[in-house]
Amino acid sequence: MQAKQPIGVFDSGYGGLTILKKIKHKLPQYDYIYLGDNARAPYGTRSFETVYEYTLQAVKWFFAQGCPLVIIACNTASAKALRTIQQNDLPNIDKEKRVLGIVRPTSEVIGNYSKTKKIGILATRGTVNSASYKIEINKFFPEVEVIQKACPIWVPLVEYGEYENEGADFFVKKYIDELLQNEKDIDTILLACTHYPLLKKSIEKAVPEDVQIITQGEIVAASLKDYLYRHPEIESKISKGETLEFYTTDEEEGFTAQANIFYGEPFNAKQIHLS
Numbered sequence: 001m002q003a004k005q006p007i008g009v010f011d012s013g014y015g016g017l018t019i020l021k022k023i024k025h026k027l028p029q030y031d032y033i034y035l036g037d038n039a040r041a042p043y044g045t046r047s048f049e050t051v052y053e054y055t056l057q058a059v060k061w062f063f064a065q066g067c068p069l070v071i072i073a074c075n076t077a078s079a080k081a082l083r084t085i086q087q088n089d090l091p092n093i094d095k096e097k098r099v100l101g102i103v104r105p106t107s108e109v110i111g112n113y114s115k116t117k118k119i120g121i122l123a124t125r126g127t128v129n130s131a132s133y134k135i136e137i138n139k140f141f142p143e144v145e146v147i148q149k150a151c152p153i154w155v156p157l158v159e160y161g162e163y164e165n166e167g168a169d170f171f172v173k174k175y176i177d178e179l180l181q182n183e184k185d186i187d188t189i190l191l192a193c194t195h196y197p198l199l200k201k202s203i204e205k206a207v208p209e210d211v212q213i214i215t216q217g218e219i220v221a222a223s224l225k226d227y228l229y230r231h232p233e234i235e236s237k238i239s240k241g242e243t244l245e246f247y248t249t250d251e252e253e254g255f256t257a258q259a260n261i262f263y264g265e266p267f268n269a270k271q272i273h274l275s
């Protein structure tokens with residue numbers, strides 16, 4: 001019989017830790033491996049081909065560790081690489097394994113949050129240009145108008161720890177104002193980049209009081225719980241030892257110091273190389 005194995009959680013850098021935190025809280029019984037491709041982050045300004053190539057390398061690495069299920073906890077990689085990996089690569093690599101993203105589970109529910117049916121999406125340039133959120137949300141909520149705004153400076157602000165200061169407040173307000181200028185009836189803003197929850201305090205200062213800010217962690221965690229309930233053939237392959245391991249493609253001391261801010265608990269990471 002095959003040994004039971006952990007769930008893999010992937011992001012271009014630190015952002016996916018905000019998703020892992022909520023998944024671990026909702027589903028504490030499983031084992032998890034996290035990988036941040038910090039050496040090559042950010043992904044948000046990279047081409048489709050590059051994001052696809054990097055994400056596929058990461059997926060193969062998780063499979064080599066034995067993970068039966070990989071969560072792409074990065075909107076940019078989910079938007080640009082996931083479909084090709086699911087449809088073209090997975091059947092050739094291993095038909096028994098699964099790779100899930102975070103755009104679809106978020107799109108399935110986000111329409112329920114809005115009364116005005118006008119939703120603002122803040123994301124990387126890559127996610128915005130892919131139009132994945134517009135397409136997916138309108139499949140589930142055809143009446144919802146999706147207004148997107150790319151915020152290219154936000155990921156570097158977060159990756160370099162510059163997110164609770166006046167500089168961050170300035171760049172947050174700039175993009176929020178631009179979003180709300182386009183459509184005044186927006187009552188719900190989705191932070192469709194896993195790095196952005198770290199800017200939530202600045203974002204809350206910049207939006208009118210009646211606009212709600214939605215982050216993805218709890219949505220993704222609830223969706224994963226439901227998925228595992230509906231797919232016992234996958235669930236039964238996941239090991240239940242309550243362990244967590246962290247890996248980065250960058251040097252480990254830097255990752256460990258910074259990642260602890262995102263995850264909220266200290267841990268040690270190990271460096272690996274993707275190719």
Ligand code: DGL
Nearest residue numbers: 012042043044075076194
């Ligand atoms: N965390 C990624 C996302 O959710 C973006 C970060 C990056 O640009 O690498 O889109």
